[in-house]
């Protein structure tokens with residue numbers, strides 16, 4: 001049976017060059033990067049090389065990169081770190097309803113600790129409105145956290161427009177760019193945010209490692225206490241093999257980004273148009289908006305997304321319904337709900353996310369099998385209700 005992986009927003013296959021680089025640091029370069037002897041120095045050299053590679057992908061300075069245990073930790077550190085460092089100035093934060101749980105749950109925990117959070121709505125296009133953000137800013141607002149691109153729809157948020165409105169008032173701007181880094185060019189000299197979250201496993205790096213970019217001068221209270229690692233911002237012995245793999249993935253992403261965007265958007269459009277042409281009663285969620293080049297979120301009327309996912313899996317095709325972190329629970333996607341999609345469209349939604357490894361043959365295989373599956377599922381639904 002064929003095997004087609006179209007769930008790259010959940011995670012990606014680790015690049016062999018990344019594995020090879022990591023193996024050196026599981027093997028002879030196994031030292032603790034804080035040790036003074038030569039074993040430690042070799043590990044430290046790998047760590048600092050990785051810091052330069054990560055920084056270079058977003059045109060930051062290496063001193064502005066803090067390694068974390070992934071995107072979730074970077075989001076927690078950014079939001080709690082700034083909120084706690086700035087609480088004397090005010091206790092109001094702003095985010096949006098379509099953020100990843102790593103941001104939403106962190107904001108909710110701050111609310112329990114006496115902070116106030118405004119959750120911005122999105123339009124039916126899936127994007128936050130900069131005008132609404134501006135109206136929500138207050139004298140006691142200390143931080144705004146808006147994602148670069150949504151993980152379920154791929155819709156790109158107008159961060160370039162919003163961040164200057166926020167920062168000119170002395171308010172800090174955090175951007176969860178976990179789904180955007182390596183897919184879009186995000187140079188922090190022109191992409192004006194104060195903090196930016198990155199996760200390696202979304203672009204062919206290892207899981208459980210990421211980084212928070214912190215613009216020089218941004219106040220941040222560490223959330224993990226202990227030794228003086230990461231300039232005292234994140235205590236704990238660094239996971240050197242994962243970090244060097246992360247660095248390697250960043251370098252490969254920088255080299256391949258242009259080619260990735262060009263190739264993958266052609267394949268995504270082929271998939272999207274093929275589905276729209278062959279199947280009635282479908283809609284592309286976030287269509288017409290600026291979107292990531294490799295994602296499409298499609299609702300199939302009269303279909304349960306979970307059932308379609310399982311049927312596709314039987315044909316060797318891996319997709320997702322909404323966010324991977326939310327699958328297993330049957331609560332409908334908070335992102336599509338925030339876009340005002342009726343429940344029946346939300347329940348029938350599937351996310352296809354491609355990668356640089358996706359081929360035209362794989363897309364054509366999906367287009368071969370999907371219409372028949374959808375038709376059979378609709379016929380079964382009609383016969384069981386009659």
Ligand code: PLP
Pocket residue numbers: 009010069070071072073075100102147149150151176178179199200208209210
């Ligand atoms: N933010 C977004 C937008 C994501 O899509 C994800 C993962 O799916 C995360 C944060 C969490 O990243 P990690 O899996 O590295 O903890």
